[in-house]
Amino acid sequence: MAKKRTIRTIPQQRTPVREQDPRERVRNFAEVNCGYTRQEAATEAERCLFCPDPACVAGCPVNIDIPGFIREIGAQDFRAAYEVIGRANLLPAVCGRVCPQESQCEGVCVVGDTLEPVAIGRLERFVGDLAIKEGWASIPYIEPNGFKIGIVGSGPAGIACAADMAKAGCAVTVYEAFHQPGGVLRYGIPDFRLPNEVIDAEIENLRKLGVRFECNTLVGRLFTIEQMIDELGFDAVFIGTGAGYPSMLGIPGDCLNRVLSANELLTRCNLMRAKDFPDYDTPLPLGRRVAVIGAGNTAMDAMRVCLRLGAERVFCVYRRTKAEAPARAEEIHHAEEEGIEFHWLTAPVEILPDEKGGVGAMRCIRMELGAPDASGRARPVPVPGSEHELAVDQVVFAIGTNANPIIGQTSKLRLDRRGYIEADESMATSMAGVFAGGDIVTGAATVIEAMGAGRRAARSMKEYLGIRDDGTASLGEAERGGMLFGIDHRERNFARIRLA
């Protein structure tokens, strides 16, 4: 092993990643960030100090052994790196792309105290992509234990819970209301950030674990949560239905034509492929001058989709400043590069109609930051006399979501004041055998937090059903070393104990 690394001996610059040229990419839906090559990944791996008590691991909601997998990248054993990540995170190719790393793992990396932090996300994505390309998914030998698990919603929370329960030997069925699985990953996040092929590959891995997907199934209405337990014979149920239900602006004109939620815009574009209209049947309104209200990931995605669909100018209208904007730093940076015009400290007051019932303009007011509010963020207050008009012909709002009401309407589950499902730290709900996690419990959060919740729920479910995770048997692949009687020692699976 080489000399111990210090902050002075490592490469001082973060290894840059190739990106599509902004002028080019605003005209296509191909990925913006092209990802590291093997060489680039190995170079970036040299920047990790392998801290004995790594801050980054604590910063990751699922506690990936970050120095552990970076060490394997350094040793050019990418498959081993994949296995290290795989112990904690099922979807590295997704999380490497969409995690807000600056406020999670990379935000606390010690290298970041002096230099730019280690590019953990990009390294993770590199490993995830390579795994997809090489078809590395480790499919352990699973012995059925006779338990039936029902999962409601195929977003990151549901997927994570499904994988863990399938690996434990349960027969898992995932129900999804849409015609394709993936949740926000599919309908919300656009191709230029997360290509569909990545989601397809990850879903395929779940199928290989034996997970069944039943799309076109609206749980609550086709059958209730209670019926899943009482009549359909599920031993336990996990609910991961996401947040949904977009908040309205609540200002005059918010029901005009050409005013729509970012969710509607993105669903039409991503899931329904309206960007390929009329080859696909679903239409999408195309504004020439579009205002998007909000500055979270959803808002950034909506703006950049509008640009790619041919809008001439796209404005971001946000009542606080860039510092408070909740979007990932990379997305704001990319949006700026692509020519989105930011109106910070600006709030809409009214949307004015044109003669055809569409949008003619939007009246806005300037804000300034006042005293901190309950969330600790400075409260924006309107500046008197600063009202002005923005000439736009389409308005998209991305100001957050409320709880989806369907499960609440159709079951006796206890909800909190705001209509989200109530769950304790173990993700158990008020109903025995029913667990919940992800956005439907916490409100809008992140992909990796939802996956973390799904995994926590899986642990509680196993406890509830009396399934123990201890010794395991699995059939690894013959070409890998460390086999004993055809059993891969690293892939310790689960012992199957069904308590009476």
Added chain:
Amino acid sequence: MHDASGSAGFEIIRREDFSDVTYLLEIRHPLMARAAKPGQFVIVMSHAQGERIPLTIADFDRGRGSVTLVIQAVGKTTREMQQTCQVGTMLYALVGPMGVPSAIGQAKKVLCVGGGLGTAPIFPQARGFSENGAYVIGVLGFRSKDLIFWEDKFRGCCDELILCTDDGSAGVKGTIADGMKLAIERHRDIEEAVIIGPPVMMKAGAQVTRTAGIKTVVSLNPIMVDGTGMCGGCRVKIGDQVKFACVDGPDFDGHKVDFDDLTMRLKRYAEEEKTALARWSESCRLAQARGSG
């Protein structure tokens, strides 16, 4: 073959054509047949590149394990389905039942009004009220005599049936509003009215019951995408509130609905709908030319 959805599709087991624009599809879906209640709808995608369109569950048969849709061919999707949806073929996607079921209460005398798109969907409501022991007066509107369908089905569950035709070729000459006035004159004790149809028709009907002081429920049909409350595309104005028709409705108090807003919002994609239809008609023409050439 299964695709990403994990589904092989939903089989069409019966088709009936009521006229050159209205057709019925019966689809096998035992679970849905068991769950469906009056007032609920489904979302259909006829093929993988298709649009998601909402359609009311016009009937459901638990014994046969099927749901029935009655569809009017108005644009690209519904006309294309009229050509492609034959017995034995599959719908790519079918999800439901969606929406809050109609509250079929204990009213003793009710008016069930349907016209245009709403003729079929009013049927489960009429049957529901009849099963609850109500005296049901059906009012159905058609353009002319040869467009009438399901008369026998309605006679089976309505105590009185008033047919209205625009041209007077059958029943009362006039719109459903005229038929409703007739019924209200005959019966002073109508407790509730349910009206389903195009927005202009529901607006006119709600005006009649407002004057007569009769509680009125309408079933709204805004443009939808997901049908699960996630996109807000189906929002409607009810009094001073904004509601999502797919999860808060589709039934609302007919005297509070802002029908003008609904009508305007239905025109959102008029241009694109025209493009899609023109392109599709052209491709049909070409296919036909090729077929005969």
